[in-house]
Amino acid sequence: MQVYRERSAVITVGGAVVALAGVVTLGFALAGESSIGQLILGGILLVMGSLTAGIYGEVRIDARKVDLRMVPAPHRVIDIADIKSVEPIDIAPLKYGGWGWRRTxxxxxxxxxxxxxxACLQLTDGSRFLVSGRLGRQLLTALR
Incomplete structure (x- = not known):
């Protein structure tokens, strides 16, 4: 089984900024008179930012299937037999709504x-699955 992983700089930096906002919010809340709402907001921002900064994409390929993941959340398993064709494609993230796992x-x-x-995977049911970046190039090479 081949396993490929990649982090998105946009997602990682975005998560780090949100976590930093949480630290700043908590700092101000603890330095002076604070409400419980400020403490909760700071904690939520810190946790959500940290979780977001840790997200990465993963592709696992073996003889029977392709497993596409946005770790730790969504994933999809595609049987090799369900892939009609694999073609190179140039992907503009904003055309599909940004970075991460996108459905149109x-x-x-x-x-x-x-x-x-x-890479663009054309599936036998007429749907498509796009994979960008280094993951897409490695998927294209492995399936051709």
Whole structure:
């Protein structure tokens, strides 16, 4: 089984900024008179930012299936037999709603870690799965 992992700089930096906002909020709340709301807000920002900064994409490929994950949350397993074709594609994250795990109304799901070259999996049911960045290039190479 081949396993590939990649972090998105946009998601990691965004999470770090939110966590830092939580630290600052907690700092101000603890330095003076604070309400319970400020402490709760600071704690929520710190936890959510830390969790977001730890997100990464993962692709696992073996002889029978391709497992696409946005760790620690969504994932999808696609049988090799369900892949009609694999084609290179240039992916612009904002066209699909940004970075991360994206679903569009056009029967397209995407795992977008960065813009640029990637892979488009055309499935036998007519849907598509896009994978960007280094993960997409490695997937393209492994399935061709």
């Amino acid at each position: 109304g056009r029967r397209t799901t995407a795992l977008i870690m960065r813009g640029g070259p990637g």
